[in-house]
Amino acid sequence: MTKNKIKLLVIPTLMLGMAAVLVPLAIWTAQANSMGSFIGDNRGFVPSVAGTAHPLAAENPATLVRTTAAPAAGDSGLLNARHRFALGMIETANNDDEIGGAGEVSRYQIMPSVWKHYSDSRSYQNPEVSLEVAQQHWTALHAFFKQQTHREPTNFDMYVLWNTRYGYYASKGFNPARLNPVVRDRAQRFVNLIERVES
Numbered sequence: 001m002t003k004n005k006i007k008l009l010v011i012p013t014l015m016l017g018m019a020a021v022l023v024p025l026a027i028w029t030a031q032a033n034s035m036g037s038f039i040g041d042n043r044g045f046v047p048s049v050a051g052t053a054h055p056l057a058a059e060n061p062a063t064l065v066r067t068t069a070a071p072a073a074g075d076s077g078l079l080n081a082r083h084r085f086a087l088g089m090i091e092t093a094n095n096d097d098e099i100g101g102a103g104e105v106s107r108y109q110i111m112p113s114v115w116k117h118y119s120d121s122r123s124y125q126n127p128e129v130s131l132e133v134a135q136q137h138w139t140a141l142h143a144f145f146k147q148q149t150h151r152e153p154t155n156f157d158m159y160v161l162w163n164t165r166y167g168y169y170a171s172k173g174f175n176p177a178r179l180n181p182v183v184r185d186r187a188q189r190f191v192n193l194i195e196r197v198e199s
Contacts, residue, residue: 086193106130
């Protein structure tokens with residue numbers, strides 16, 4: 001066999017080998033991106049936690065909000081007045097009309113894809129509807145954290161979950177010391193705002 005024929009056989013073989021590596025890598029990357037592509041700012045995560053499939057609460061699609069079991073008043077899964085104020089302040093200075101750079105809506109900056117999981121309403125500027133959606137998402141994040149760590153989340157933990165992509169905090173072992181400094185600083189600002197409201 002001549003050198004030219006060998007070269008002609010080697011090139012397609014190399015190309016097939018590269019395709020065998022690159023195609024699965026491209027599929028894996030697409031799947032990872034669909035799970036949440038916002039590195040420091042992902043409100044696109046809807047946790048898959050038992051009990052978050054919500055039955056329909058109303059028949060009017062303009063105000064339809066799916067319901068979950070409401071957390072008890074002392075439960076850290078409750079988005080109480082202090083949490084609501086701090087979350088709204090750090091996200092938009094409590095501006096109901098704010099639209100984020102990635103398309104986040106409401107004063108709580110929730111991705112529309114997440115919003116749709118909890119409500120068919122598009123009343124993003126309505127503080128009552130946005131609060132209901134935010135509460136349900138907060139409760140789902142709370143349940144996800146407890147399921148993964150077997151402990152109650154702190155205010156710091158909850159804001160990290162709210163503000164990062166799916167799996168980010170878990171990949172850091174739910175250890176604040178291992179977080180990106182920007183994420184850690186924002187979460188600490190959230191904690192500080194809650195403490196100021198309490199005092």
